[in-house]
Each structure stands twice: as C-alpha cells, then as structure tokens.
Amino acid sequence: MKKIFMALTAAFMLHTASAKSVFANEGRKAGAIADPAEGWSRLFHEVLVDVTIMGVIFAAITIYYMLKYKRKSPDQVGSCKKLSAAQMWGWALIPAFVFMADDFFLAANTWSLWNIYRKPPAGSYEIEVRAEMWSWNFIYPGGAAAVNELRVPAGKPIALRMTSSDVVHSLYLSDFKVKEDCMPGRVTYYWFYPKVPGEHVLTCTEYCGAMHSGMYGKVIVMPQEEFDNWLKKETKA
Amino acid sequence: MSAHVKSGFKEWIFTTDHKRIGILYLVGSITAFCLSGIMAVLIRLELWSLGPTITDDPTTYNVWLYMHGAVMILGFQIPALTGWFANYLAPLQIGAKDVAFPRLNAFSLWLFWAGVVLALLTFVVPDPPDVMWTGYPPYSVVTSGNTALYSFTVLVMGFSSIAGGINLIATIIFMRAPGMAWGKLNMFIWTVLAAFTIQLIFVPVLGSAVTMVLFDKYLGATFFNPGMGGDVLIYQNLFWFYSHPAVYVILLPGIGMIFEIVATFSRNRIFNFKVAVYGGVGVLVLITGEVWVHHLYTSGLADWLRVFQMVTTLMISVPVGILMISLVGTLRGGAIDYKTPMLYGVGFIFVFLVGGLTGIPLAMASLDLAVHDTHFVVAHFHFVMAVSMTFAIMGGTYYLFPKMSGRMYSETLGRTGFWLFLIGVFVTFGTMFFVGLDGMPRRYYDYQMFPQLENLHKVQTIGTMIIGLAVITILISWIHGLVAGEKAPSNPWGSRSLEWDTTSPPGPGNFGGRSIVVPDDWDPYCYDKPGRTL
Amino acid sequence: MKNLFLTWIMAVVLCFYSAVCHAEYGRVPKSEFDPETIKIDEEKYLGSPVEKNYVFINEKGREFTLGDMLDKPLILVLSYYACDGVCSAVNASLMNALSGIGLKPGRDYRALTVSFDRNDGLESLAMFKKHLQIPERLGAAWELAVAKNYKDMESLTRGLGYNFFWSTRDRIFFHPNALVFLSPGGRVVRYLYTAGMSNKDVELSILDASRDQAGKSNITDLGSAFLIACYSYNFKEGKYSLNYPLFIGAGSLLSGVALLGISMVVMARQGRNQKKNKKQMANDK
Structure with a gap:
C-alpha cells in the first residue's frame, strides 16, 4: 500500500514538474503576439506524451496480469480478498485525487491557451465571413469581396467575424488549428496568425447538406505589399 | 406465460416472458446492426478513392451516414444493452420470476420493432432523411429530406425506452428475491439501474427537441428560426443535453456486462466493488447532466459556459478511471480462462483505453478547437463508445449464449471472429486518428482538398472489410451454435452468480418452480468458498 | 397712362x-418617402466595430471621444436637434424606458445622443437638451453632443448602415428611428426600433450588449444571466420574444424527473400494500 502511494506521489510530482514547460508560454516577450496554432501544437504534444505514458503503464499492468494469472488447473479460483476499509478508501481517494490533479492541471493549461485563442490582439485585420449553402463569402473592410479564397497579408493577426445566411456552417482552418460555427442570427469570431506566405486549406466542418464536402477553399497568405495591391484592385472593382 | 414451453410463431409474437422478449430484442438489434454495418461498408467504399467512387450523388451518401449513425445508436446499442441484456439478465440475477410489468415489456419491445421498421423506411420513402443522427436545424428544417421520419424514429425508440426503463427499475426495486439485499446485487444490476434512471430523466428533452423540429418543418413554427425570434443554438443544447447522457445509457450496462464476464472468467471478486458502484457508476450518473457543452466547444456558445463544462468534462476521468481500476484489479490474483467472452472482456479494456485517453485532448476546449468535427473525433467515439460497447454486446451475447440457447457455440469460430474484429478495429479507427489530425472533417462525401490522405483512407476501408468479415464469422458461429452446438450444461463457465443457477435455457418462472431465498452471506462473486445452489 | x-x-x-x-x-x-431606403441592413452590420476616436462636444463645450463612452454598454441615439417631431420622441421614449428598468445608469450602461445634422451646433443642442428634460438619475450617464468634425459623423453613420436624407419639401430628415446598442468593445450588438419598443426590449438589449464579444460580462448577477437566457431577439418583429424551446426543454426535463419520482412513489406504495397483504395472508393462515 505504502509503495503504491509513494509511486503515485512520485508520478504526480513528475507531472507538476513538467507543467513549467507549458506555462512558459506566459513568460513571452511583452508586446509579442502569441500564435494560438503554436500554442496548440505545444500543448497537444504535451498531452499526447502524457496520455501515452498513462496508456502504456495501464496497458502494461493489464497485460502483465493477463499473462501472470492464467488459469492453470480447471478447479483453480481467484485469490482476491475483500479489501479492508482503509484499502477501500485508499483505492478510491488516491486515484480520484491523482485524476483530479491531472484534470485541473490540464484545465489550467487549456484555460491559458483558450485566452489566447479567444482574444484577438489589438490591431488585428478584421474580415467579415458570410457562409451560405455552399460557399464562403469574405468581405474586406472597404467592400472588396472574395468567394472561397481567403487572401490575407502575412505577418498580421487576422480576425474573422462570421455569420451565415442559411444553415449552420463551420469555418475550419486546419493548418491554423482553429474553427468556429457560423450561424444565422448570431455573430461569432476567431482569429489566427498567418506568418509566412503560402496556401492552406479551409473547409466546412458542420454538416450543411449535399455539398457539405464541396464547401472548401483556400487561405492564401500573401506578402503585405502584394495583398495591398490586390485589395486596392478589388476595392475599385 | 402458460404458453411458454411451446415455441410456435404465435407464442413468440405474443410472448410476455422476459427471456423471449430479450431474445427478440437481440434479433432486432442485430438486424439493425447488420443493416447499419452495411451502411458503414458503403460509406467506407465511397471514401476508397478521391471523387465519386460508388455513388455520384452526395445525398445518397448522406443518407447512408444518417442510417449508420441513427440506427447504430438508437436501433442497435441502446436496445441491445438496455433491451436484450437488461431484459434477459436482470430478472435472473435478482432471482425474480419475471419483470414487474410483463405486458408493458412486450409493448416496449414492439415499439422498438416499430422503430426499426421506421428506420428501414429510409430505404423506401422518396426523400429519405439526410440530417445525420443529430438533426441540427436550420438544416433539418430547410432540407428536402424527410425529417419527420427521423423525428418519429427518435420518438418511438424513446417511448419504447421509457417504458422499458420504468419496467426494469420497478423490477430491480421490488422484484428482488427475499434476502437479495441491495448490497448483494451484481454489478450489472447497478449499471442497468443507473442507465435507466438517466434514460427516464433525459429522454423527454430529446423528445421535445425533435418534436419542435417537426413543428418547425411541417407546421410553420419558428422555434429554431433566428429571423423570427427562434434560437439555433438552443436545439444543439437540448439535443446534447440528452445525447451525452445517452452515451452513459450505453456505456454503463456495457461496462456492467464486461464486469460480469471478467469476474466469471477470472473466478475472482470484483476489485473494490463498493467504490466501483458508488464512486464509478453513481458519480457518472451525477455528472452526466453537466458535460454536454463539450459537444459544442466550437459552436459560439458563451465562453464561460464552454470553459466551465470543460472542467466537468475532464472530471469524467475520475469515475471512469475508478471503474477501469476495478476492472483491471479484478484480473489480479485471478484464474483467467480465455474463452471467447473473456477475449471480448479484455479486448474491451484496450479498446476503451485508447478511446478514453484520446478523449482527454478532446475534452480540453482549446485543443478541441482544431480537432472538433474531424475524423479524430469519429475515431475517438468509435473506440470509446461504438466499438467498445459492441465488444460488450458481442462478449455478453457469447457469454449468455449457452444460457439463452441451451447450446454451446464453437470456440474456434468465436475466437477467429474476435481477432478479426480487434484487428479490423485498430486498422480502421487507428488510422482514422491520423486522418483527423491532418484536418479531414467528418461527414465528407469527398476529400478533394486532401488528396494526400487517399492511401490512409484506403487502409481504413480495408480495415472495415476485416470488421465485416469478423461480423460474418460471429453470425456464423452463432447460427452454427444454435443448429449444431453441443448441449450446454446449466453453468458452463462455473460462475457463482444467480443467473447460472438454473437450467439452460431457463424454463417459465426462471428457476423451475423453486422460490429463491437468498442467504445472508450471498455474494455473486464469491469464488473462494465452494459453490452452492439455492 | x-x-x-x-x-x-x-x-x-x-x-x-x-x-x-x-x-x-x-x-x-x-410624400416621396420610401421606408425601405432607410431600413438598416441588420444582418450586414451586426457585430461590426465602430471607430473609437470620433470626437464629440457636449453642450458645456467638453470634448470627449466615442471610446471614452465605451467602458460600458452604450446606447447610441442618432438624431438632430432642430427636429421638433420624431427625434425628441425617440429620445423621450428611450428616457421613459430607461426610467422604467432596474439597471443603473453609469454603472450598467451609458447613453449618447449625437446629431447627424451638419447645421446643429452647441446652441441648438442646449435648446434641445432643455426641451428634453432628462431626469437627474439618467443625466450623469447620458450625454447629448455634436461631432467636432462633421466628417466623423458621416463615417459613423455609414459604418452603422444608418441612412438618412433631408427632405427639402417637408423640411425634415428622414432617418431610421432606431437605437443602436454598442458593446464595451465597440461593436454593434443590436438595433432597436422605437416604434412598439418596450422597457424589456431596452433592458435585454443592454444585457446583450454587456456581453462583450470576448464573453466578458459587466453585469454578472444571476438574475440578468437568467433573463437573457429566457429571451431571444426576433428580427422580424424587432423585439425580444420568449425563448420557447428553452422552456419546453426545461419542462420536458422536469417531466422526466417527475416521471421517475412519481413512479417511485407509486411503486413504493404498491410494494408496501403487497407486503401488508402478504403479512395478512400469513396471519390468516
């Protein structure tokens, strides 16, 4: 019993020690913009390692028991004794506390990343998104509009203000690790941070009918200058 | 009940015997399983290659998806676990002659069959429902598909389930044999009690939600029309307010069945039984109504609600973890015999482990923003709910096979089926995690935007074929067992639980006219003392 | 001659x-007036941000920016001061509504009336304010002002989708009689037309506006949270109506709980009767 307790405490200490690496995100340079996608990759990796360790330990114990306690003779019966009250409480409370500690640790990490996700930095470039069956309309400040092609300048946080004119859609930028539903009658928003020019996929992730899977497009990240020229041209037209 | 010994067609149709009703539930739910399994195969075949593969009409594909989701959940898992297992096993385990309201039981069975027929009408009506099993408005209101069929299927199945719930709860509370105190009940009984309590409380909410969709679509109501004062999000909240608890309605009896199997084949006491009941099953019931928002992390709900329910969602790990510790703890010091049911029992542990652990990043709201509604989620819930509970159903059916039919199934066929199933599942859904992480959204007819994923999709389709092969093997093993199986003894597994203390199959009144009186020191998992007949 | x-x-x-x-x-x-031309395209403008650096001057000559007013939800009234008809009626009906609700001016919200008439100055503003007679309770949180630079006014009204024009014949402005509710973040949350507007609509709009886009609420008490959950905005009728699905859902949950509870009670009673009967039978034997 004592051994188990020690092991659990050690596991827990290790766990909290690893917490620092994730919270390090908080200590970034003042004024610098935190990229949610980077935060996502870091936290996801962290959780993946965490989960794998837990899974491997659990599976290893199970396999060990499975092999060790094979029935050897037809009359053999199990030898598990009823637990004493102290053991019973121990096996209830210690795992419960370990799981809860892990939960709160994960929740705290999620919370700090969530705040980054949900607070567009000041000075974000805001684009209006209007979803309809089955296309994406992007409307830029100044009136320029594009369909299914979201052109954005590199190196600038982009905020999207989204609504839908018919059913529920969801704009998913898989490379920027973010999505949110677009609904009629409500306005939703999120932001992302394209840093280098390039092309990325955007898709619809809320079932919206026959052409749900055809409702995809491109995020085209352009150098600022190129973007300005494009916008000027589009706005005039 | 007088006609029980006869087994003509009429006797089966008009039966009020809980064992026959249970078997009819089994037949119905396996039929539903095979049908929606065929849908799954069609879905995977369509995704075999880029572009249209076996159909060029996306709506047809969407109807397959609807059928697969709705029928697997409403027509297979819930009825198999709360209809077949609960009906067959619960009265036997508590030493009752039948359920409390046998005619109500027959009524809920035939409602269920009506639900299966309604679901089958999908193949017949001109504009079949294409609203997925979630039926979110406004799409379910504006679609040309037949949303009414969806609503009525849900309502009929829900009604059947409520009737069954009242019946089983009453049975467990009032029909226990003299001396069968609460402390002497089987794990399965506790999980059934918990599942039906959840079902009774939450089903009406789903009923009202789908009824409002019906009113919106066909009677011009504006419950979910935002232009007219309606609210789009409220449906999603109502739907998941039921449908998350529904996961536990499925999970609890399934895990209860797995506990029975593992205890029997390890010939061991369930590890930390009381804590598993109160801390595992009990806490799950308490927590079940406060976690639905994790289905709505990306829906634009108020941020505080999303974050609050993230904490409650992560808390699910406590009761589930306690249940898993008890399950693995039961193996410890056991005398394990790997018969087919036990293979499913331990297989369940690993499948559930993968599903549960991948649920952790999904429970974390900010990680979910990237993987929500992608194939990652599909893989997760197939592991944690769909496949693990199918393992429970298959394992449980093999476990009860001798009792139900009086014959033994073929161990070779059974084991072959299991291994095919296990391999198929890991090939299909294991690959699906990676496809999801690469950004493949769910419910996609085509994936033109992700041509690089074609090979992984092919692997999944092959995996599905292996699962299909497994299901065929399983069905063959059952039919073979029914037709050519050896005669089964009354207690082939050497279990100490009460349901094995009668003939196989049990006659009318279950215990051959004996009136069961349970002694003070009764324990269904007591293997360290010599067995006895009551 | x-x-x-x-x-x-x-x-x-x-x-x-x-x-x-x-x-x-x-x-x-x-009348050459077509009401459609001044209707606000709500779908397009809801959620859009307003510039915060417009400068306004109140009747005392104090300068302030729109951003200064945006520490709380802001009710923006676009009006003009030479108007002897509808404008003062719009302001008066807002005044009545605000007097009739429990939210505290200054703590829970602010109000701002600005003129879109380029001829308005501090004089007409003072006259108008005198005429309006805002009660003291509201006065501290309600500014009446003119734009320092009329260009600002043009871009503000354009940004809100607020169209108006001068009718030379009628010698009045045609404009939407709508209140604009801005969130503390400076986004348009609601347009509320004053015709048929009730106190409840104003209160709910303020509560809606207090929920900033980032989900931060200035009004945190449970009562308000409950109130806002119970209503949803009806775009067609321009007012809030009860969120029926919520009540139906809650009702069906209650019916589920009642179903369980009542069956427990009934079953318990039956069980007790059965036991009694059995005992009696045993006694009879």
Missing part, C-alpha cells in the same frame, strides 16, 4: 401665376 398700363399687365401676370401655382399645388405628391 403708361403706369396704368404696366399695372394692368402686372395684375394679369400675377393672376396667371397664382392660377398656375394653384393648379400645380395639387399635383405635388404627398
């Missing part, structure tokens, strides 16, 4: 003129 002739001619011309005028009078259309 010549004079007499000229007088005659003038008289004839005058008569002709008046006759023409008389005839023309009836042909002038009663």
Whole structure:
C-alpha cells in the first residue's frame, strides 16, 4: 500500500514538474503576439506524451496480469480478498485525487491557451465571413469581396467575424488549428496568425447538406505589399 | 406465460416472458446492426478513392451516414444493452420470476420493432432523411429530406425506452428475491439501474427537441428560426443535453456486462466493488447532466459556459478511471480462462483505453478547437463508445449464449471472429486518428482538398472489410451454435452468480418452480468458498 | 397712362401665376418617402466595430471621444436637434424606458445622443437638451453632443448602415428611428426600433450588449444571466420574444424527473400494500 502511494506521489510530482514547460508560454516577450496554432501544437504534444505514458503503464499492468494469472488447473479460483476499509478508501481517494490533479492541471493549461485563442490582439485585420449553402463569402473592410479564397497579408493577426445566411456552417482552418460555427442570427469570431506566405486549406466542418464536402477553399497568405495591391484592385472593382 | 414451453410463431409474437422478449430484442438489434454495418461498408467504399467512387450523388451518401449513425445508436446499442441484456439478465440475477410489468415489456419491445421498421423506411420513402443522427436545424428544417421520419424514429425508440426503463427499475426495486439485499446485487444490476434512471430523466428533452423540429418543418413554427425570434443554438443544447447522457445509457450496462464476464472468467471478486458502484457508476450518473457543452466547444456558445463544462468534462476521468481500476484489479490474483467472452472482456479494456485517453485532448476546449468535427473525433467515439460497447454486446451475447440457447457455440469460430474484429478495429479507427489530425472533417462525401490522405483512407476501408468479415464469422458461429452446438450444461463457465443457477435455457418462472431465498452471506462473486445452489 | 398700363399687365401676370401655382399645388405628391431606403441592413452590420476616436462636444463645450463612452454598454441615439417631431420622441421614449428598468445608469450602461445634422451646433443642442428634460438619475450617464468634425459623423453613420436624407419639401430628415446598442468593445450588438419598443426590449438589449464579444460580462448577477437566457431577439418583429424551446426543454426535463419520482412513489406504495397483504395472508393462515 505504502509503495503504491509513494509511486503515485512520485508520478504526480513528475507531472507538476513538467507543467513549467507549458506555462512558459506566459513568460513571452511583452508586446509579442502569441500564435494560438503554436500554442496548440505545444500543448497537444504535451498531452499526447502524457496520455501515452498513462496508456502504456495501464496497458502494461493489464497485460502483465493477463499473462501472470492464467488459469492453470480447471478447479483453480481467484485469490482476491475483500479489501479492508482503509484499502477501500485508499483505492478510491488516491486515484480520484491523482485524476483530479491531472484534470485541473490540464484545465489550467487549456484555460491559458483558450485566452489566447479567444482574444484577438489589438490591431488585428478584421474580415467579415458570410457562409451560405455552399460557399464562403469574405468581405474586406472597404467592400472588396472574395468567394472561397481567403487572401490575407502575412505577418498580421487576422480576425474573422462570421455569420451565415442559411444553415449552420463551420469555418475550419486546419493548418491554423482553429474553427468556429457560423450561424444565422448570431455573430461569432476567431482569429489566427498567418506568418509566412503560402496556401492552406479551409473547409466546412458542420454538416450543411449535399455539398457539405464541396464547401472548401483556400487561405492564401500573401506578402503585405502584394495583398495591398490586390485589395486596392478589388476595392475599385 | 402458460404458453411458454411451446415455441410456435404465435407464442413468440405474443410472448410476455422476459427471456423471449430479450431474445427478440437481440434479433432486432442485430438486424439493425447488420443493416447499419452495411451502411458503414458503403460509406467506407465511397471514401476508397478521391471523387465519386460508388455513388455520384452526395445525398445518397448522406443518407447512408444518417442510417449508420441513427440506427447504430438508437436501433442497435441502446436496445441491445438496455433491451436484450437488461431484459434477459436482470430478472435472473435478482432471482425474480419475471419483470414487474410483463405486458408493458412486450409493448416496449414492439415499439422498438416499430422503430426499426421506421428506420428501414429510409430505404423506401422518396426523400429519405439526410440530417445525420443529430438533426441540427436550420438544416433539418430547410432540407428536402424527410425529417419527420427521423423525428418519429427518435420518438418511438424513446417511448419504447421509457417504458422499458420504468419496467426494469420497478423490477430491480421490488422484484428482488427475499434476502437479495441491495448490497448483494451484481454489478450489472447497478449499471442497468443507473442507465435507466438517466434514460427516464433525459429522454423527454430529446423528445421535445425533435418534436419542435417537426413543428418547425411541417407546421410553420419558428422555434429554431433566428429571423423570427427562434434560437439555433438552443436545439444543439437540448439535443446534447440528452445525447451525452445517452452515451452513459450505453456505456454503463456495457461496462456492467464486461464486469460480469471478467469476474466469471477470472473466478475472482470484483476489485473494490463498493467504490466501483458508488464512486464509478453513481458519480457518472451525477455528472452526466453537466458535460454536454463539450459537444459544442466550437459552436459560439458563451465562453464561460464552454470553459466551465470543460472542467466537468475532464472530471469524467475520475469515475471512469475508478471503474477501469476495478476492472483491471479484478484480473489480479485471478484464474483467467480465455474463452471467447473473456477475449471480448479484455479486448474491451484496450479498446476503451485508447478511446478514453484520446478523449482527454478532446475534452480540453482549446485543443478541441482544431480537432472538433474531424475524423479524430469519429475515431475517438468509435473506440470509446461504438466499438467498445459492441465488444460488450458481442462478449455478453457469447457469454449468455449457452444460457439463452441451451447450446454451446464453437470456440474456434468465436475466437477467429474476435481477432478479426480487434484487428479490423485498430486498422480502421487507428488510422482514422491520423486522418483527423491532418484536418479531414467528418461527414465528407469527398476529400478533394486532401488528396494526400487517399492511401490512409484506403487502409481504413480495408480495415472495415476485416470488421465485416469478423461480423460474418460471429453470425456464423452463432447460427452454427444454435443448429449444431453441443448441449450446454446449466453453468458452463462455473460462475457463482444467480443467473447460472438454473437450467439452460431457463424454463417459465426462471428457476423451475423453486422460490429463491437468498442467504445472508450471498455474494455473486464469491469464488473462494465452494459453490452452492439455492 | 403708361403706369396704368404696366399695372394692368402686372395684375394679369400675377393672376396667371397664382392660377398656375394653384393648379400645380395639387399635383405635388404627398410624400416621396420610401421606408425601405432607410431600413438598416441588420444582418450586414451586426457585430461590426465602430471607430473609437470620433470626437464629440457636449453642450458645456467638453470634448470627449466615442471610446471614452465605451467602458460600458452604450446606447447610441442618432438624431438632430432642430427636429421638433420624431427625434425628441425617440429620445423621450428611450428616457421613459430607461426610467422604467432596474439597471443603473453609469454603472450598467451609458447613453449618447449625437446629431447627424451638419447645421446643429452647441446652441441648438442646449435648446434641445432643455426641451428634453432628462431626469437627474439618467443625466450623469447620458450625454447629448455634436461631432467636432462633421466628417466623423458621416463615417459613423455609414459604418452603422444608418441612412438618412433631408427632405427639402417637408423640411425634415428622414432617418431610421432606431437605437443602436454598442458593446464595451465597440461593436454593434443590436438595433432597436422605437416604434412598439418596450422597457424589456431596452433592458435585454443592454444585457446583450454587456456581453462583450470576448464573453466578458459587466453585469454578472444571476438574475440578468437568467433573463437573457429566457429571451431571444426576433428580427422580424424587432423585439425580444420568449425563448420557447428553452422552456419546453426545461419542462420536458422536469417531466422526466417527475416521471421517475412519481413512479417511485407509486411503486413504493404498491410494494408496501403487497407486503401488508402478504403479512395478512400469513396471519390468516
């Protein structure tokens, strides 16, 4: 019993020690913009390692028991004794506390990343998104509009203000690790941070009918200058 | 009940015997399983290659998806676990002659069959429902598909389930044999009690939600029309307010069945039984109504609600973890015999482990923003709910096979089926995690935007074929067992639980006219003392 | 003589003129006003941000920016001060509504009336304010102002989708009689037309506006949270209506709980009766 307790405490200490690496995100340079996608990759990796360790330990114990306690003779019966009250409480409370500690640790990490996700930095470039069956309309400040092609300048946080004119859609930028539903009658928003020019996929992730899977497009990240020229041209037209 | 010994067609149709009703539930739910399994195969075949593969009409594909989701959940898992297992096993385990309201039981069975027929009408009506099993408005209101069929299927199945719930709860509370105190009940009984309590409380909410969709679509109501004062999000909240608890309605009896199997084949006491009941099953019931928002992390709900329910969602790990510790703890010091049911029992542990652990990043709201509604989620819930509970159903059916039919199934066929199933599942859904992480959204007819994923999709389709092969093997093993199986003894597994203390199959009144009186020191998992007949 | 002739001619011309005028009078259309032209395209403008650096001047000559007012939800009234008709009515009905609700001015919300008439100045503003007679309770949180730079006004109204035009014939502005609710983040949360507006609509709009886009709420008490959950905005009728699905859902949950509870009670009673009967039977034996 004592051994188990020690092991659990050690596991827990290790766990909290690893917490620092994730919270390090908080200590970034003042004024610098935190990229949610980077935060996502870091936290996801962290959780993946965490989960794998837990899974491997659990599976290893199970396999060990499975092999060790094979029935050897037809009359053999199990030898598990009823637990004493102290053991019973121990096996209830210690795992419960370990799981809860892990939960709160994960929740705290999620919370700090969530705040980054949900607070567009000041000075974000805001684009209006209007979803309809089955296309994406992007409307830029100044009136320029594009369909299914979201052109954005590199190196600038982009905020999207989204609504839908018919059913529920969801704009998913898989490379920027973010999505949110677009609904009629409500306005939703999120932001992302394209840093280098390039092309990325955007898709619809809320079932919206026959052409749900055809409702995809491109995020085209352009150098600022190129973007300005494009916008000027589009706005005039 | 007088006609029980006869087994003509009429006797089966008009039966009020809980064992026959249970078997009819089994037949119905396996039929539903095979049908929606065929849908799954069609879905995977369509995704075999880029572009249209076996159909060029996306709506047809969407109807397959609807059928697969709705029928697997409403027509297979819930009825198999709360209809077949609960009906067959619960009265036997508590030493009752039948359920409390046998005619109500027959009524809920035939409602269920009506639900299966309604679901089958999908193949017949001109504009079949294409609203997925979630039926979110406004799409379910504006679609040309037949949303009414969806609503009525849900309502009929829900009604059947409520009737069954009242019946089983009453049975467990009032029909226990003299001396069968609460402390002497089987794990399965506790999980059934918990599942039906959840079902009774939450089903009406789903009923009202789908009824409002019906009113919106066909009677011009504006419950979910935002232009007219309606609210789009409220449906999603109502739907998941039921449908998350529904996961536990499925999970609890399934895990209860797995506990029975593992205890029997390890010939061991369930590890930390009381804590598993109160801390595992009990806490799950308490927590079940406060976690639905994790289905709505990306829906634009108020941020505080999303974050609050993230904490409650992560808390699910406590009761589930306690249940898993008890399950693995039961193996410890056991005398394990790997018969087919036990293979499913331990297989369940690993499948559930993968599903549960991948649920952790999904429970974390900010990680979910990237993987929500992608194939990652599909893989997760197939592991944690769909496949693990199918393992429970298959394992449980093999476990009860001798009792139900009086014959033994073929161990070779059974084991072959299991291994095919296990391999198929890991090939299909294991690959699906990676496809999801690469950004493949769910419910996609085509994936033109992700041509690089074609090979992984092919692997999944092959995996599905292996699962299909497994299901065929399983069905063959059952039919073979029914037709050519050896005669089964009354207690082939050497279990100490009460349901094995009668003939196989049990006659009318279950215990051959004996009136069961349970002694003070009764324990269904007591293997360290010599067995006895009551 | 010549004079007499000229007088005659003038008289004839005058008569002709008046006759023409008389005839023309009836042909002038009663109103050239099409209400659709000044309707706000709510779908397009809801959620859009407003510039915060517009400078306004109140009747005392104090300068402030729109951003200064945006520490709380802001009710923005676009009006003009030479107006003797609808504008003061819009302001008056807002005044009545605000007097009739429990939210505290200054703590829970602010209000701002600004003129879109380029001819308005501090004088007409002072007159208008005097005429309006805002009670003291509201006065501290309600500014009436004119734009320091009229260009700001043009871009503000454009940014809100607020169209208006001067009717030379009627000598009034045609404009939407709508209140604009801005969130503390400076986004448009609601347009509320004053026709048929109730106190409840104003209160709910303020509560809606207090929920900033980032989900931060200034009004955190449970009562308000409950109130806002119970209503949803009806775009067609322009007012809040009860969120029926919520009540139906809650009702069905209660019916589920009741179903379980009642069956427990009934079953318990039956169980007790059965036991009693059994005991009696045993006694009879």
